[in-house]
Amino acid sequence: MVDAAKQSASEKPYLSIANIVKKFGDTTAVDGVTLDIQRKEIFALLGSSGCGKSTLLRMLAGMERPTAGQIILDGQDITKLAPYDRPINMMFQSYALFPHMSVADNIAFGLKQDKMPKGEIDARVAEMLDLVQMRKYANRKPYQLSGGQQQRVALARSLAKRPKLLLLDEPLGALDKKLRQQTQLELVNTLESVGVTCIMVTHDQEEAMTMATRIGIMSEGQLLQVGTPAEIYDYPNCRFTAEFIGDTNLFTGPVVVDEPDRVEIEAAELGGRIWIDHGITGPKGMQVWASIRPEDVRVDRDPVAAGPNAAKGSVAEIAYFGSYSVYHVKLGSGKVLKAMVPVNRWHEANLEPPTWGDQVYVSWRADMPVVLTR
């Protein structure tokens, strides 16, 4: 009895966002988002600019008031709480460090608002400075720091109050690419060592894939798909996700055969059928899309057996990436199909790599395409 109660309590989501809507005049920025976050999760909201992810984050921080819906954090309804009353802190995009305060004063700012005794503030600030390895810079002003150092101060400031929820708005967006990759793992390590629950907003899929335990894909104010990075990459549930996460080739057409062990799609752009080795639940003749990742496409110089999941084309473009190349193969319909080919593919077969204008044959296995209905 007691155990059962405990069980259900621990299963209850730590943060629960229920049917949140935000309208600015006639435009709907966030359109009915429902999302549950578990304790200590690092969740990434991923989407292109203007998709509503930042508005959602600002509603969590309390800087925007939702038009409708409810936000519950650790059993407390915080929907109408002012930002300064929420146990939530945010790391702002481009950091918003107070320019007239030293690094230490920036970190202490939130603690001073809580009327914490001075001794405790000093101890906490020192702890935070150590956490982000910025102790040497305690007395510097923000303008005397590099971008990466500013990012670490911003992180320390947002963690200083030990918030129940940490919000990160494009946490590494202001850093250059090289530094960003290095900082991603550093940031995840810090967040995990502190054990804080995080929601980050980013438009960079690589950042989301590297850092987050789960990702939510947003577009036009709606949450399209939520899942682990692998789930989202391997099983996108819509065209937007398939194209947004990684690269893909999309073919559309009506379902012509739908049996428990196979589906066949008549893809006009391919000039043939796409055959998938599992059934779908939908009416025959329904318009669907098949997503085929470039790394699942095989390129051959010799003709392959004619049939489904294969086509003939010519090399229109080759992008060389060292260990692999991406071939842009122009099909008979004019559609360009991208295929990722490992560099040793040709050496092993003792073949000359195809070059611009060469005729090639593309094909893929029946278990590779993902069928998308929207």
Add this chain to the structure above:
Amino acid sequence: MNIQRLFKRLKPGRGAVISVPYFWLLLFFLVPFFIVLKISFAEQDLAIPPFTSLMNLEEGGLLHLTLNLGNFDFILSDDFYAKTYLSSLQTALFTTLMCLLLGYPIAYAIARTDPARRNVLLMLVMLPFWTSFLLRVYAWMGLLNENGLINSFLLAIGVINEPLMLFHNDFSLYLVMVYAYLPFMILPLFSHLVKMDGRLLEAASDLGAGPIKAFFTITLPLSKNGIIAGSMMVFIPAVGEFVIPELVGGPDTLMIGKVLWNEFFDNNNWPMAAAVATVMVLLLIVPIAFLHRFETRQLEGKGND
């Protein structure tokens, strides 16, 4: 100093461009000041111009330089001048404080409105400049007079039985001083407040500071340079203000501008007037140097915004 290093690095062509304002300042500020300084060391004389020359070439090629320190000695010994300087500084200080208290909320409100309305509001702040300064002071005289618009109106509707003493006292002096100098406070304050990053206030709020706390810990310190610039723009000209104390001030209002006028036009004592002016300039150099140091720091990027 970095500014000098910057100057050296600039190409000669750029130096020529920059030298234009320097030349302007030299010609119209520094040279006249030295002329005034020269006159202050002369003696009053019944001649045209009405003062003695400092240098005389005597027989045998002897150049005689006469420096009369009597004027400065008189200013220092007669406490009338000390009182006047003090009273001028006090009036200017009080005017500055009132302009700040009134101007800050106005500048803040303008900086916070949406850009479309902002321009209209700024226009309203600057609108009085379209009319001559003197006319505006005369308009106030018409309003505040014993038989002025305000008293006539209040008498007519029966709120008062006899005219209020609104005119020729400290009330009218400060009212018109603040009215005249308020735009000089609002504009620099506005230009600082409008640049302020709104996300800093959001960050303060996020970290637990309520609106009032956020204002005093973030907005106010970050607008420090605006406050200093605005205060200097009001304080410095207010110290030497002559027209307003003369036209609307009380009979016992002591202002250095008035004393200067008296020495110059009533007593025809140019050297004394020049000495009074020189002391005033020296008194003002302190705040001006302070302002200059601040501006330089801002130029070097060490300012707070």
